[in-house]
Amino acid sequence: MALKPPAKKVRMKEQEPQERIHNFFEVALGYSEREAMEEAKRCLQCVHHPCVSGCPVGIDIPGFIKKIKENRFYEAVKILKYYNNLPAVCGRVCPQETQCEAKCVVGKIPGSEPVAIGRLERFVADWEAVNVKDNQIELPENKNKKVAVIGSGPAGLTAAADLAKQGYVVDVFEALHKPGGVLVYGIPEFRLPKSIVDREIAYIKSLSVRILVNTPVGRAVTVEELLQNYDAIFIGVGAGTPKFMNIPGTNLNGVYSANEFLTRVNLMKAYLFPEFDTPIRKGKKVVVVGGGNVAMDAARSALRLGAQEVTVIYRRTEQEMPARKEEYFHAVEEGVHFRWLTQPIEYLGDEKGTLIGVRCITMELGEPDKTGRRKPIPIEDSDFVIEADTVVEAIGTDANRFLLNQFKGLSINKWGYIVADEQTGATTLKKVFAGGDIVTGAATVIEAMGAGKKAAYWIGKYLEGEFNPWK
Amino acid sequence: MSNEILKKTKLAPQVYDFIIKNEEIAKRAKPGQFVVVRIREKGERIPLTIADTYENSFRMVVRAVGKTTYELCMMEEGQHLSDIAGPLGNPSEIDYFGDVMLIGGGVGIATLLPIAKELKRFNNRLHVILGGRNKDYVIMLEEFENLCDELIITTDDGSMGIKGVVTDGMDLVMKNTKINIAWAVGPTIMMKFCSIKAKELGIEKIWVSLNPIMIDGTGMCGACRVTVDGKMKFACVDGPEFDGEKVDWDELLKRLSQYRDEEEISFGKFKEQVGDLSWL
Numbered sequence: 001m002a003l004k005p006p007a008k009k010v011r012m013k014e015q016e017p018q019e020r021i022h023n024f025f026e027v028a029l030g031y032s033e034r035e036a037m038e039e040a041k042r043c044l045q046c047v048h049h050p051c052v053s054g055c056p057v058g059i060d061i062p063g064f065i066k067k068i069k070e071n072r073f074y075e076a077v078k079i080l081k082y083y084n085n086l087p088a089v090c091g092r093v094c095p096q097e098t099q100c101e102a103k104c105v106v107g108k109i110p111g112s113e114p115v116a117i118g119r120l121e122r123f124v125a126d127w128e129a130v131n132v133k134d135n136q137i138e139l140p141e142n143k144n145k146k147v148a149v150i151g152s153g154p155a156g157l158t159a160a161a162d163l164a165k166q167g168y169v170v171d172v173f174e175a176l177h178k179p180g181g182v183l184v185y186g187i188p189e190f191r192l193p194k195s196i197v198d199r200e201i202a203y204i205k206s207l208s209v210r211i212l213v214n215t216p217v218g219r220a221v222t223v224e225e226l227l228q229n230y231d232a233i234f235i236g237v238g239a240g241t242p243k244f245m246n247i248p249g250t251n252l253n254g255v256y257s258a259n260e261f262l263t264r265v266n267l268m269k270a271y272l273f274p275e276f277d278t279p280i281r282k283g284k285k286v287v288v289v290g291g292g293n294v295a296m297d298a299a300r301s302a303l304r305l306g307a308q309e310v311t312v313i314y315r316r317t318e319q320e321m322p323a324r325k326e327e328y329f330h331a332v333e334e335g336v337h338f339r340w341l342t343q344p345i346e347y348l349g350d351e352k353g354t355l356i357g358v359r360c361i362t363m364e365l366g367e368p369d370k371t372g373r374r375k376p377i378p379i380e381d382s383d384f385v386i387e388a389d390t391v392v393e394a395i396g397t398d399a400n401r402f403l404l405n406q407f408k409g410l411s412i413n414k415w416g417y418i419v420a421d422e423q424t425g426a427t428t429l430k431k432v433f434a435g436g437d438i439v440t441g442a443a444t445v446i447e448a449m450g451a452g453k454k455a456a457y458w459i460g461k462y463l464e465g466e467f468n469p470w471k
Numbered sequence: 472m473s474n475e476i477l478k479k480t481k482l483a484p485q486v487y488d489f490i491i492k493n494e495e496i497a498k499r500a501k502p503g504q505f506v507v508v509r510i511r512e513k514g515e516r517i518p519l520t521i522a523d524t525y526e527n528s529f530r531m532v533v534r535a536v537g538k539t540t541y542e543l544c545m546m547e548e549g550q551h552l553s554d555i556a557g558p559l560g561n562p563s564e565i566d567y568f569g570d571v572m573l574i575g576g577g578v579g580i581a582t583l584l585p586i587a588k589e590l591k592r593f594n595n596r597l598h599v600i601l602g603g604r605n606k607d608y609v610i611m612l613e614e615f616e617n618l619c620d621e622l623i624i625t626t627d628d629g630s631m632g633i634k635g636v637v638t639d640g641m642d643l644v645m646k647n648t649k650i651n652i653a654w655a656v657g658p659t660i661m662m663k664f665c666s667i668k669a670k671e672l673g674i675e676k677i678w679v680s681l682n683p684i685m686i687d688g689t690g691m692c693g694a695c696r697v698t699v700d701g702k703m704k705f706a707c708v709d710g711p712e713f714d715g716e717k718v719d720w721d722e723l724l725k726r727l728s729q730y731r732d733e734e735e736i737s738f739g740k741f742k743e744q745v746g747d748l749s750w751l
């Protein structure tokens with residue numbers, strides 16, 4: 001333990017920017033066995049392992065890293081999967097820089113990078129897919145109690161898997177034709193290949209979880225039916241309703257919500273049109289509005305669809321941008337332009353109703369607001385026009401509407417999200433739990449999974465008669 | 472949920488009547504609702520109205536206008552559709568109103584049928600106007616004859632009923648009967664003119680069933696957004712029925728042409744593969 005670990009993470013191979021902007025293949029290529037073992041050696045195996053407290057599902061991080069170091073990959077898989085039902089997904093899309101890796105001791109050494117926990121997690125999950133053929137999962141005895149899970153995003157899938165592991169009968173209801181939530185319709189192939197999502201979902205199905213697709217609850221089955229037929233319900237429907245700025249010209253052809261744009265690209269595979277039937281506008285000059293992960297994904301997708309110029313406009317500056325740093329750098333490398341302190345005020349169209357430009361206004365930063373970020377204020381008479389044939393608004397989402405008003409007695413907060421106990425996920429309605437974006441508003445995959453995991457634990461306690469907040 | 476095509480009947484050139492096995496939809500559908508269908512793995516999601524329900528199956532009437540609907544109309548009994556989601560959308564707001572005017576054009580006639588049946592069940596008197604290009608396109612005539620109290624047919628070429636358009640039929644009905652509420656379902660342009668006419672004639676409310684482009688049909692994308700009374704609505708969850716006098720029709724018409732170029736590419740490629748389609 002006397003030796004200081006190497007200062008830098010073992011580099012992960014990536015597709016070169018010039019090459020990758022012409023395809024939707026994954027950008028980051030993952031570690032080899034040797035590279036993974038190299039990186040695993042950088043872990044100090046801290047007794048207090050602060051990294052674990054940074055992980056919303058509490059993975060035994062030094063534990064699985066130790067197994068990698070010892071070339072016992074299969075055991076690493078077992079440790080990882082005990083905590084995390086979607087490791088190949090999390091290893092790819094979690095913002096480790098603000099979670100586990102932010103707490104890592106090695107990262108605190110001046111000039112040193114934290115251990116690449118995310119990359120190692122990804123390595124283990126991908127290794128399993130190649131090397132472990134039929135993973136026999138021993139399920140506990142069937143407890144003959146039924147739980148309905150609404151929504152098959154990370155929150156719902158995690159809750160379902162953990163409940164199945166406890167021996168409950170679980171039915172997942174999903175509105176779309178494919179399970180996965182944002183993992184299939186939002187996050188693009190070049191960050192998260194859909195074959196990986198399919199694989200992780202196959203694992204969850206192998207736990208005897210039944211997934212009923214094409215079944216929007218509230219329409220295709222009613223809430224009363226679920227309340228009648230199931231012993232407990234978990235709501236994990238996400239925050240899937242797009243917000244629009246609602247400025248003049250919003251309904252011109254060429255103006256998309258990020259949800260529509262990304263759903264066409266990812267779920268419907270419009271980038272493979274006409275092999276796949278769903279079309280998408282292949283804009284030459286594309287403007288993306290927003291500064292989060294969703295904006296980065298939309299901008300980089302537009303580039304790959306063949307746009308000559310993609311500009312992200314954001315009303316604050318680079319410092320305030322909520323997108324993951326890594327993805328922002330990827331976007332810059334790929335040639336996406338950024339215009340800070342800029343806000344669209346009108347979309348301009350031609351006589352056919354097709355978008356031709358975006359009128360914008362320049363902003364300046366004022367006093368910090370409640371979130372601590374400096375508030376953008378428009379500068380008078382500073383407007384100008386950017387030429388554009390496609391706009392994607394990525395300014396956030398609202399709670400999914402049509403389901404919630406059917407749950408009588410379910411408390412909703414002023415933003416339209418479900419009120420649920422932070423510890424247990426219990427809502428105000430008897431035997432109904434909730435978690436993920438529908439409780440917190442748009443957040444992260446791992447937080448949604450953490451919420452699903454907690455709720456599964458407390459649903460179990462409730463079904464055993466050991467927990468009842470509704471007495 | 473098997474989604475098998477149990478029965479397929481030709482109603483008119485390029486118009487087919489399907490009975491699809493699906494117990495869940497059969498059990499739950501209400502007049503005015505629709506399904507989103509994906510016919511195969513690489514297919515797109517398209518909305519189609521539920522025209523009727525039976526014990527374990529439901530009915531949809533499809534007009535072939537582009538790649539997916541042509542491909543669907545070429546499918547045979549015994550084949551399966553890969554995905555059907557639904558029922559979706561709000562059911563029609565049906566009550567006892569007295570004299571009701573119902574206007575249907577093209578495949579909109581099929582959308583109108585369940586609404587008409589439900590209105591009849593509430594003992595309304597039905598004044599129905601059905602329009603088509605020529606007599607071949609006035610579909611489901613018998614079914615309406617059995618339901619309605621007054622029936623007016625209009626055709627563009629006069630091959631059946633009155634030579635003219637459905638709005639001429641509206642004038643005729645209003646001559647003898649005071650109508651306070653109407654439903655119009657058909658091509659967007661037809662619903663637009665019916666709405667203008669209804670206003671002229673002093674009909675207080677005309678329900679129209681809007682048909683914007685949809686993807687998910689569950690409110691998560693906004694592709695189907697329309698402007699009603701100056702406000703943005705999502706047709707799939709807030710509709711599809713709206714007050715026609717409040718709809719921004721020109722905007723909807725423009726939005727419907729959004730993918731014309733891509734649709735032509737896709738259809739062109741399809742025709743190359745399957746050859747002549749004029750028989751359909």
Ligand SMILES: Cc1cc2nc3c(=O)[nH]c(=O)nc-3n(C[C@H](O)[C@H](O)[C@H](O)COP(=O)(O)OP(=O)(O)OC[C@H]3O[C@@H](n4cnc5c(N)ncnc54)[C@H](O)[C@@H]3O)c2cc1C
Pocket residue numbers: 093094095150151152153154155156173174175176179180181182183186187188215216217218236237238239240262293294297324400403435436437438442443444445446448
């Ligand atoms: C483009 C994009 C990029 C992102 N990138 C990242 C990232 O890099 N890292 C990260 O950590 N997070 C990222 N996020 C956020 C993350 O994906 C979400 O926080 C997470 O998916 C929330 O999970 P969830 O299970 O709560 O909901 P969702 O993933 O939204 O899943 C909800 C599911 O419920 C279904 N549903 C909705 N209503 C009904 C109903 N009535 N009946 C049945 N089913 C219903 C939906 O169809 C959907 O499948 C991104 C989000 C987006 C949109």
Ligand SMILES: Cc1cc2nc3c(=O)[nH]c(=O)nc-3n(C[C@H](O)[C@H](O)[C@H](O)COP(=O)(O)OP(=O)(O)OC[C@H]3O[C@@H](n4cnc5c(N)ncnc54)[C@H](O)[C@@H]3O)c2cc1C
Pocket residue numbers: 505517518519520521531532533534535536537538539540541578581582681682683684685711727728731734735738
């Ligand atoms: C709620 C709802 C219910 C519907 N019910 C029925 C029904 O019962 N029977 C039926 O035959 N059709 C119905 N439609 C219309 C049907 O969805 C479209 O005809 C279909 O999506 C066209 O797909 P396509 O690939 O064959 O043609 P595309 O290649 O997509 O389009 C070919 C041509 O059709 C036009 N078109 C495209 N989408 C629509 C649309 N949504 N509505 C009208 N015209 C369109 C385009 O302008 C284009 O010129 C309904 C639409 C909605 C929104």
Ligand code: SF4
Pocket residue numbers: 042043044045046049050051052061062103104105106115117
């Ligand atoms: S904090 Fe860093 S070095 Fe310590 S156990 Fe966790 S990953 Fe290893």
Ligand code: FES
Pocket residue numbers: 684685686687688689690691692693694695696705706707708
């Ligand atoms: S079709 Fe996506 S919101 Fe209506």
